[in-house]
Amino acid sequence: MEHLNQLFVEAGTLMFAGMVFVFTFLGLMIVFINVVLKRLAIKFPDAVIQTRSARTNQKTKQNVDGVSPNVVAAITSAVTQYRKQHNQPSSTHKTK
Amino acid sequence: MEHLNQLFVEAGTLMFAGMVFVFTFLGLMIVFINVVLKRLAIKFPDAVIQTRSARTNQKTKQNVDGVSPNVVAAITSAVTQYRKQHNQPSSTHKTK
Amino acid sequence: MEHLNQLFVEAGTLMFAGMVFVFTFLGLMIVFINVVLKRLAIKFPDAVIQTRSARTNQKTKQNVDGVSPNVVAAITSAVTQYRKQHNQPSSTHKTK
Amino acid sequence: MDSLNKLWLSTGLANFESGQVIMMIVGCLLLYLAIARNFEPLLLLPMGFGAILTNIPLAGFSEVGGLLHFIYYAGIDTGIFPLIIFMGVGAMTDFGALIANPKTLLLGAAAQFGIFATLFGAIALNAIPGIEFTLKDASAIAIIGGADGPTAIFLASKLAPELLGAIAVAAYSYMALVPIIQPPIMRALTTEDERKIEMAQLRPVTKIEKIVFPLGVLMMTIFFLPSATPLVGMFCLGNLMRECGVVDRLSSTAQNELINITTIFLGLGVGSKLSAEAFLNIETLGILGLGAVAFSIGTASGVLMAKLMNKLSSTPINPLIGAAGVSAVPMAARVANKVGLEANPHNFLLMHAMGPNVAGVLGSAVAAGILLALVG
């Protein structure tokens, strides 16, 4: 009983210290995001070139895909099917 | 020679016991298929929805084989995209 | 100092022996290519069928990029190639 | 005939012990849940199969020289498999929603109360005769409340390997049961009006933020909680590979082939801990019960925290997204979205719930680090 009481005290301390620590830690992460990341985002915005290249990418894809509008939909479905078989992006998280 | 005779007896026994066992075992598997699986098949037939999707699947496949231009183009693009993502021939050398 | 001198001598010897060996070795490789490989190339030229299929391949690629009416053939080969590289359903069993 | 007799003595039928039979049924049950009920099949299927294999008489799968013995000691006892999976999960995780709305980190923190309250509860169970949980055992059990499979396996393999099987079964089962466990608690603790709250659209997040975020998280973990760095470090490595844009082939492999290969072996290895001696006892019942408690308390804590924040915050916060703080990515976020849609058919909470959802992953890794530091 003595022993159990001591365990309870230890568990209670753990609970308290643990929750304090978790909140402190994730709270500091908020500070980090609000202070460091926001400044970085202002200083290094996503480059216009990058946006452009992304656009070019999309264009390229359309070109590769074959320029016919019907085909685009077909491709989307083909790619989706392919991803389902090989990537399963929505369910992958469950892997853990 | 004594020893060899004994080995022959053992090998013969093994041959007999082994074939009996193999036939018994695979024979029981026949029973299992005929009794258990067949009943399960009746009790849980493939859902209609599933059959449908299977058919759609088959159709898609047939189209691929049987040249329906839209879908076919879709696959080409899927393959191209896939290759881009997985092969990257120009940068692969850098792996080393 | 004595020791360092000895190291220098060893390093120099290594440099000399190493470069001699490297040149000899790669030089022999030149002989190997010029003598063995060239003869093999004459004796076993790439089969005409293969050259043809290679040409078709090139054409196919152009077709895929340029979206010409021959797309159908391109897809067939793309799908076939893709299957060959990644699934090989017919020969996979041989893996065992 | 001597040979046939020897053959009979080498059959399973002649050597079965009742415990093995029961554990095989447990294994089949896990397979059923995985296949028919879609309970986290990627892990429960190999785990259930491993449970069957390890209980086969004479086969020696989990004895020295056996396949599952190799797998367990090479991959789980060392912690390598859960860490590789954590790297893959990191490579699959998009922290965009969290960076856009960092307040949701507090929800991920609050939900960890499920862990620490369960730790207390596990100690309390010692009052029941037949149950004797040390502080290490209790910590390993409590982590079930983190709703994060690899974290639970990693911690259990360090603190209480003999309970690993039961803990993994409980963790993955309850993760699969999230859509059943959470909604009643969420509805009970919120009003209709609260559930209808729509939230402001998230700001776009730049590439640099996404790249620096995992590095920042790692640095903070290094400074304040080195014992969590194996888990957080591998997670951040995966996430950095994903976001940096220069090692896409590594990121893709980490998310696909590598995590798949590891998952098969992790499942088999965990299943090998489902032996009769280790599983068929009253402690397993206790673990299963505590697991349910842990999930419920975590859900409630998250929702209550969100209610509090909604009152204090200038921008509206739907309390439902607090439930996603338990992690169980992305199931818990989907549940929040679904319950929200019931109250307000135009209210799509999914993206908003992804913030607390991934915060919960970090939160439970941090909690695991605390337990390792203080109890391990």
Next chain:
Amino acid sequence: MDSLNKLWLSTGLANFESGQVIMMIVGCLLLYLAIARNFEPLLLLPMGFGAILTNIPLAGFSEVGGLLHFIYYAGIDTGIFPLIIFMGVGAMTDFGALIANPKTLLLGAAAQFGIFATLFGAIALNAIPGIEFTLKDASAIAIIGGADGPTAIFLASKLAPELLGAIAVAAYSYMALVPIIQPPIMRALTTEDERKIEMAQLRPVTKIEKIVFPLGVLMMTIFFLPSATPLVGMFCLGNLMRECGVVDRLSSTAQNELINITTIFLGLGVGSKLSAEAFLNIETLGILGLGAVAFSIGTASGVLMAKLMNKLSSTPINPLIGAAGVSAVPMAARVANKVGLEANPHNFLLMHAMGPNVAGVLGSAVAAGILLALVG
């Protein structure tokens, strides 16, 4: 110059032994068969390459610390590589044809007579001076008749590791020679009319049957032959992953990347057993001879069993499909189809032959289990 002399003494030319030269030629022969003759290239190419590497003087590939030494002891001595490959083969195998026509299991059983007859023959070879096969050796050799590579490697690594190289070479070579070995035997044992027999179309098989089948096979193996559960268990795990429909990403990885990676290393590791001492002796000749006998007897047994069944059965059975019972999937089934087409150009036996073909895989795994239980 001292350095140049040291360099000369470190060349291969100054250190070759004749056995090593011969074994390198054997390795090159295997490469030739793989590349130019398409003899099971996926395994024979790395195996031939491994044979060359292991016989390089001074390089120490197969000595402690060498690459092939690591590969062999980590992957083959433990049985891990063949089991992973068996899992992948399971994930590639469709049991539909077998479930639709379960009688064909008897053909897969009959063909295993090739194994047990060869065991007898291997003992008989002891009459030749210089050959001394123990019962373990004979069992490992006999399994060549199973026409199943990973099964042969697994059993040989357990019962007679010193014969592993020769057994693997024989197994894969004869598997590649199936289209040459089988047809004459098939034609000799059947009449033109029998070869013309057309078979009834197979019934469709439901999803539930395909899911429960591997579990049923596993259960039966557990009950009656636990020593076969490593092979059968991993095979059934792969097949279950394939059919259950909820872990497609695991199934795909097992069928592709995982089996490919393992195949490379399995081949290299088996090749490392092709050293001069282990291979260049009269026993290897005996093994190669016995392998041919095993394949022939297995083929004949299958065909004869099919003839018998055709006479007793109400539905017609083409005896040619009995030859597919030796496994060698899918080569043997294709051979049955081809020989059938010669007799009747409208007779497509491929699907019908897939039944005995996959039954043969199970049959030889069962036979391997029996040998392990009684001899191991």
Next chain:
Amino acid sequence: MDSLNKLWLSTGLANFESGQVIMMIVGCLLLYLAIARNFEPLLLLPMGFGAILTNIPLAGFSEVGGLLHFIYYAGIDTGIFPLIIFMGVGAMTDFGALIANPKTLLLGAAAQFGIFATLFGAIALNAIPGIEFTLKDASAIAIIGGADGPTAIFLASKLAPELLGAIAVAAYSYMALVPIIQPPIMRALTTEDERKIEMAQLRPVTKIEKIVFPLGVLMMTIFFLPSATPLVGMFCLGNLMRECGVVDRLSSTAQNELINITTIFLGLGVGSKLSAEAFLNIETLGILGLGAVAFSIGTASGVLMAKLMNKLSSTPINPLIGAAGVSAVPMAARVANKVGLEANPHNFLLMHAMGPNVAGVLGSAVAAGILLALVG
């Protein structure tokens, strides 16, 4: 409170040593170079991350039982990871350009002078107090001049494991700096007219040549330099799988998933050698300096050799392609192409430079074998 105090004592902040802080900054620098500067990111990113992880106080990543300790001793100390990567690189390498113009092998040979001259230089550095390089150390350092990452890691792990971290950092950094280091040297040693030289189109190469080439290279290595067969053998295995056309699925796996998985772990494992004791000393400065010297001398030797060959040869040879002899595939070949285009906008040297480029890979593997044979 005792628990909070214990928690504080378990933080990184309370336990940091200055060396660890500096090494973390080095790790971050490597990440920066990889991500922002695109310096060989596939290896430098995991390496930089590994450097951070290994220097975390209390976390024990590189102590017995730690993740990086397992990775290092299983994969790098044994040489397995670099050899697997070499196999993958072999599977990615097309020797067509080399076979079409075999003279370029001499350029690949000449560039290895960078290695042996650096060996001499490393010994000379012993004159500086605080630096004491043995002949083994000097050899491991010199191989940086080979401009080949896995070769450098393999040799360093055998000859001077305590220098492995610095050597790998230097090797990959300078490989990434090839576009900056080489052009000035190339321009200084050639005239405008020489840079303008156009080369004759390469003859087509048949399939049989490409298949037999790796086997021939392997045979020559076996005859003359068995100590190089681990590297050359695995490289040739990969190349044979690529060219033979019958094992495409193995070749594809070797080029993609297998090399990706190995690269992640190789990088982490190498990073684990970046501890303060091993890296923060004057010897590292020496290694970094010697690395730059090695690349420069290698480049110069290649260019000068090409100038000589251009004078002696009947067909014109652009001296710029000599610089590609250092390997650093395909970067060095691209640099040669780019510098050539500056002088003559119609002069595409890329394919011509691929010959010496892949010759350089063979050349440095041969050089590594020589060092192993004479010094190891």
